[in-house]
Amino acid sequence: MLDKIKREKVFKLKERLSREETNQFYMCRNACVRMDFEKATEYDYHCPECHEIMHMQDNTKTIAFLKEKLVTLE
Numbered sequence: 369m370l371d372k373i374k375r376e377k378v379f380k381l382k383e384r385l386s387r388e389e390t391n392q393f394y395m396c397r398n399a400c401v402r403m404d405f406e407k408a409t410e411y412d413y414h415c416p417e418c419h420e421i422m423h424m425q426d427n428t429k430t431i432a433f434l435k436e437k438l439v440t441l442e
């Protein structure tokens with residue numbers, strides 16, 4: 369049972385990790401939203417919540433965090 373939960377966690381983390389590694393993410397400076405490149409172009413790089421221009425987010429820290437989590441789980 370526990371093993372199953374753990375395996376699902378690992379699976380989800382890996383999925384998330386590959387998403388982070390293969391996409392560019394854009395974020396509103398007011399932190400309302402975070403979206404991938406494709407979605408950001410849909411909104412013309414403007415936040416749908418507050419209409420501020422969105423900026424590309426450096427997600428190397430997120431990637432490092434996810435990798436670290438995976439190591440502890442596995």
Ligand SMILES: [Zn+2]
Nearest residue numbers: 396400415418
């Ligand atoms: Zn916003």
